[in-house]
Amino acid sequence: MDSFRGPLQSLMQWLGGAAVLLICDFAGRQISQVLTLPVPGSVVGMLVLLLGLMLYGRVPRGLAVVSGQLLRLLALLFLPAAVGVFYLEGLSVNDWLALLAALVIGTLISLVLCALLMQKLLGKGDGDSADD
């Protein structure tokens, strides 16, 4: 019976989900501002929502739908900022080269170290014979 729902009800759920996101974002900004936290307000909002969801026990349908849509559009949301990369000034050739090397080499090093650490810890955790 969960799959049979009127469009009006879906719309209300969608609006409810959108409202939850906006309220958490607003609350997070307020908390961050009032307590002069160095943490970005939206991240505080995310933690508020996560805590709420853990207390609530499950993700309401409307919220799941809105969040999925918004996260699929993520690339569109930061497109204007990404375009700004072509207009950056004040970086020397050396800066660009250092940046490129740091991103390519640094990412691969930390990715491998991270995987090795997780593997090690998991191997110990459940007594697997994966440890070699």
Add this chain to the structure above:
Amino acid sequence: MTDFLLSPLFAMPLNLCAFLLGLALYRRTNTALLHPIVGAGLMVAAVLWSLDIPYDAYREASGVLYVLLGPAVVALAVPVKQNLTVVRQAGWPLAVTIAVGALLAPITAMGIALILGATQTVLMALTGKSITTPIAMALAEKIHTAQSLAAGIAVFTGVVGAVAGPPLLNRLNIRDHRVIGIALGVNAHAVGTARALEISALCGAFAALAMGLCGALTAMVLPLLLSS
């Protein structure tokens, strides 16, 4: 005519078209190298350049998108909650890896940049390299670095990790999907998570959780470290 080019009426459809084309290109080629943002970014830049539109005017006209970034960061809590049950059995190894990885990723990159003599601007911008772009931008605003540079660095890092990560781990004989998922989520955020979902649902669940928690953790710890 110029007024029209500088207004949201022009900027918003431009963004939307570029995004859809970038998405179509990505789906057609099916490689993380052409993440939608890569194609879309080049397209928008080409249009701005050929029509002689200043970047600042375009950015201002795209203001609505910036407003939605906040709720999008909040929405990241949903995949974290949804995947929390799937990964519960990995417990403390997971928490430790995410915490260590969140520090390791910016430190290795900053170390390399420092050795190569990069300026302060670059070093600061590298702090948010491995966290999902909307959080990296929010963080950049807090620690006063260029949001565009932070966004570009985050996207590039994600692409590098998602493209080179899985073959590299395979070479090292790391086949556990949980391990690959964590490594991708912590180091290559959303781009890595998309790649992890292609490997398996389990891999994707670990990546989504790692991405969300690592982003939140970095955004909380880093400003404290930098202000002290």
